[in-house]
Amino acid sequence: MTLSSASRYPRLGRRGTSQFRRPDGVIGVEYNMSRVRGKDSNLFSELSNANLKEECESCRNIVTCNVCGSSISGFEHIGVRASASHESGIWHYANPCRHRNQLRSRSANVKYAGGPLWKNGYTWQNIYWGPYFTSSSSSAWVASIEKAVRDIESDKTYSGGLSQYNVGTGTVSPFITIKTAPAAKISDGQIKQILASWIASGTVPNLGSQGAYNIFLPPGVTVSLSPVEASCAFFCDYHNTISGSSGPFYTVEPYPCAKGCNQCTNNPLDTLTQGLSEEMVELKTDMNPGTGWVIGNLELCDYCDAKFVCNRISGGEYVNSWYDKNKKACWKGS
Numbered sequence: 413m414t415l416s417s418a419s420r421y422p423r424l425g426r427r428g429t430s431q432f433r434r435p436d437g438v439i440g441v442e443y444n445m446s447r448v449r450g451k452d453s454n455l456f457s458e459l460s461n462a463n464l465k466e467e468c469e470s471c472r473n474i475v476t477c478n479v480c481g482s483s484i485s486g487f488e489h490i491g492v493r494a495s496a497s498h499e500s501g502i503w504h505y506a507n508p509c510r511h512r513n514q515l516r517s518r519s520a521n522v523k524y525a526g527g528p529l530w531k532n533g534y535t536w537q538n539i540y541w542g543p544y545f546t547s548s549s550s551s552a553w554v555a556s557i558e559k560a561v562r563d564i565e566s567d568k569t570y571s572g573g574l575s576q577y578n579v580g581t582g583t584v585s586p587f588i589t590i591k592t593a594p595a596a597k598i599s600d601g602q603i604k605q606i607l608a609s610w611i612a613s614g615t616v617p618n619l620g621s622q623g624a625y626n627i628f629l630p631p632g633v634t635v636s637l638s639p640v641e642a643s644c645a646f647f648c649d650y651h652n653t654i655s656g657s658s659g660p661f662y663t664v665e666p667y668p669c670a671k672g673c674n675q676c677t678n679n680p681l682d683t684l685t686q687g688l689s690e691e692m693v694e695l696k697t698d699m700n701p702g703t704g705w706v707i708g709n710l711e712l713c714d715y716c717d718a719k720f721v722c723n724r725i726s727g728g729e730y731v732n733s734w735y736d737k738n739k740k741a742c743w744k745g746s
């Protein structure tokens with residue numbers, strides 16, 4: 413963080429730059445405050461390590477990183493749909509070293525760990541990030557995604573079936589387009605910062621913990637969860653939270669990868685809706701990753717990804733299936 417941005421955001425300056433120092437010492441990459449255009453917000457003061465205190469059954473007793481061997485203070489948990497040859501699930505990023513630890517699952521049973529769940533009337537706010545989405549050539553693309561979000565959320569058996577998990581059905585707000593383009597390479601840490609700034613400035617409504625944002629990215633933008641794991645190479649999409657169980661909660665949908673994220677068709681919209689449906693279901697059933705309904709290290713769709721079956725909801729969109737604990741089987745379209 414530069415001195416000028418610190419003085420523009422006095423709260424940050426007072427708390428010191430170490431609040432936003434990434435565990436590996438990189439500041440400018442993960443938390444580049446010069447990109448933040450919004451007003452000061454309490455959200456920023458909670459960005460540094462709110463997630464790190466969270467733990468799940470799989471990581472509770474782990475005190476050293478299994479990649480570098482250094483002692484760790486905890487893990488950030490991110491719900492990730494992996495691309496081909498990687499494994500979907502709750503990815504664990506050790507702090508402070510930021511290595512992804514692949515942990516052995518301690519449980520094969522579906523369990524609820526006490527965290528926040530989606531309730532009736534919660535709100536989806538779709539955010540299309542970049543001028544790409546304002547061009548007339550992409551209006552059909554946006555319209556198809558809008559239809560998909562509404563169809564997914566309102567499908568009687570796909571979303572409605574989640575009532576067995578005490579999860580409700582939400583509403584979809586009119587979408588918002590952000591006219592400034594994202595950088596070609598961005599990190600999840602930067603997305604947290606930007607989303608917080610959009611909320612603080614009123615660019616997007618403040619949903620608190622009663623809803624979530626779907627952030628859609630234009631072609632050519634790569635998102636990374638660490639210096640190693642980038643979108644398409646390692647994952648298709650994910651969901652996360654800015655500040656643990658209090659949110660704000662969000663999914664990130666990179667522009668569909670050409671390979672590795674669609675086992676059914678070659679159509680980019682089908683690729684997108686498969687990932688979007690999974691992230692929406694997993695956000696609703698496990699809003700703060702690892703604290704809601706999980707099967708060991710897996711969220712409810714991750715479990716079904718392992719025995720993947722192509723499925724569509726009544727609106728026609730391809731969706732990823734979730735584990736139905738009543739039927740002891742993965743959800744099937746009619």
Ligand SMILES: [Zn+2]
Nearest residue numbers: 467468470471
């Ligand atoms: Zn964990």
Ligand SMILES: [Zn+2]
Nearest residue numbers: 477480509511
């Ligand atoms: Zn490490």
